[in-house]
Amino acid sequence: MQEMNQMAEDAPKRVLLMMGCPEVPVQMSIVLYLSNKLSKEGMEVTVAGTDAALKLLKVSDPEGYYVRNTIDIDQLISDIVEKKTDFDICFAFMHSDAGVVYAATMSAISKARMYAVVFGKNAESLADTVEFDAQKIVAKATHNPNPLKNKLDKVVL
Amino acid sequence: MSCVEQMKYDLLLERTTFKDAREFIEKNSDEVYYVDPGYKLFKDYLIIGVPPVAIGVKGSEILFTYVKPCHGTFVMKIESLEEIKRLRDREQEKVKASLKKGQKNESSQTKASSYQELWGKQ
Numbered sequence: 075m076q077e078m079n080q081m082a083e084d085a086p087k088r089v090l091l092m093m094g095c096p097e098v099p100v101q102m103s104i105v106l107y108l109s110n111k112l113s114k115e116g117m118e119v120t121v122a123g124t125d126a127a128l129k130l131l132k133v134s135d136p137e138g139y140y141v142r143n144t145i146d147i148d149q150l151i152s153d154i155v156e157k158k159t160d161f162d163i164c165f166a167f168m169h170s171d172a173g174v175v176y177a178a179t180m181s182a183i184s185k186a187r188m189y190a191v192v193f194g195k196n197a198e199s200l201a202d203t204v205e206f207d208a209q210k211i212v213a214k215a216t217h218n219p220n221p222l223k224n225k226l227d228k229v230v231l
Numbered sequence: 232m233s234c235v236e237q238m239k240y241d242l243l244l245e246r247t248t249f250k251d252a253r254e255f256i257e258k259n260s261d262e263v264y265y266v267d268p269g270y271k272l273f274k275d276y277l278i279i280g281v282p283p284v285a286i287g288v289k290g291s292e293i294l295f296t297y298v299k300p301c302h303g304t305f306v307m308k309i310e311s312l313e314e315i316k317r318l319r320d321r322e323q324e325k326v327k328a329s330l331k332k333g334q335k336n337e338s339s340q341t342k343a344s345s346y347q348e349l350w351g352k353q
Contacts, residue, residue, distance in 0.1 A: 095301035124300050147300065148233070151277055155269040171248040175298050178281040179268040205281070 090161040092147065092180060093123035094173030096130050098194050100219040101167050105131070107223060108165065110140045111230060119143065120161070122150040147176065154183050161186040166208070169194030174203055181206035189229065193222050234274045235297060235307065243294065244306035252296045252304040253285045260287025260294055264318045272314060288315050 089112050091105050109119045120143040121131060128144050135141050145153075153159045164186035166177035174190075181188050188208035192201040193215045201212040211229060213221040244255050257263055265283035272295060278284050279298040287294035293314050297305045 097301065126301070148277075151269065151279065152275075155271075155277055170300075170303070171250075172298050172300050172303050175249045175279060175281055175304065176300060179279045182268040182282050 087117045087162040088160075089117045089119045090150075090164040090180075090184075090186060091119060091121045092150075092164060092166045092176065093121065093127045093131075094166075094168045094176065095124065095170060096127040098169045099217050100193055100215045100222055101169070102127075102130055102134060103219045104191070104193075104222055104226065105167070106135060106140045107219070108226060108230065113140070113142070115231075117163075120145060122147045151179060151183065154180075160184055163187050163189070165189045165191050167191045167193070168200065168204075169197070170200070171203070174200065177204070177208070178206045181208065191222070191226070233276045233297075235272070235276045235309070238273065238309055241308040242305055243308055244304075246303040246305070249281055249296065249298065249304045252306045253280075255306050256285045256287040256294045256296070260285075260289050262288040262319075264288070264322055266318075266321075273309075273311070286318060288318065291315070293318070 091109060093101055093105060096102060105121060109121060112119050119141065121141050122145045123131065124147055128146065131141060131144065161184060164180055164184060166180055166188060168174050168177055168190065169192070177188070177190055180186070188206065190201070190204045190208040190210045192204065192210060192212045194200065195214065195216060197212050197214045201210050204210060209229065211225050213225050215222040243259070244252055264286050266278060266286060267282055268278055268280050268284060270278045270284065272278060278295065280296055284296065291312055292308050292310045294306060294308050297307050299305070
């Protein structure tokens with residue numbers, strides 16, 4: 075809570091929501107929820123994901139009501155490496171080893187403060203493999219987003 | 232799609248974890264180089280990985296990790312003398328930089344000892 079209070083002090087902040095593979099249902103609802111919440115706080119939110127994840131997002135939010143800016147995840151990494159863009163805060167979503175690897179990459183190339191949002195059946199054991207500097211938000215959630223939402227609500231006001 | 236997928240490659244490991252892929256590269260290469268995530272290979276492939284990321288050299292081929300968000304980590308092998316030369320050159324530069332740094336530290340140590348000598352004389 076204190077951290078996000080600090081976050082609000084210098085608003086607007088550039089916030090990245092980096093999605094992993096979209097096969098676990100809670101991810102999309104939490105991304106829309108979080109994007110809405112952070113945008114209302116005056117933050118500039120960008121959502122990154124694979125082609126499939128971004129298609130799911132655009133069908134869910136066709137008018138861009140909750141998410142205004144999107145970018146392909148590999149294009150995003152290229153843009154950050156080439157110093158064309160960067161963010162102040164990154165919420166990296168992960169439910170698999172590949173998700174952890176993408177988040178570790180982001181942690182290495184970006185100056186953003188990292189939040190590792192770990193979910194899925196094996197959330198706790200997966201969270202143990204997160205070794206980069208990040209605040210971990212962990213919930214064993216696959217179909218029901220509420221356990222993850224409740225944990226995020228404790229971090230994001 | 233990265234240029235890597237359009238090149239002639241062999242898959243040595245498929246849909247594995249990044250840790251297993253790194254260990255595979257370390258065990259199955261003649262030379263291993265470590266790079267940071269974002270290191271560029273070929274025309275436009277930026278390495279995704281948990282640092283330090285291992286890249287192996289075996290003969291005229293390089294072994295490296297390729298991560299796909301929905302499919303896990305793959306170990307690929309592609310022939311490229313050009314990329315091998317770039318890795319070796321980069322390593323040599325690192326050694327040179329490290330030696331220079333060592334020399335600087337040595338000279339600053341010398342100064343400290345001279346200062347102590349002067350102090351001792353007073």
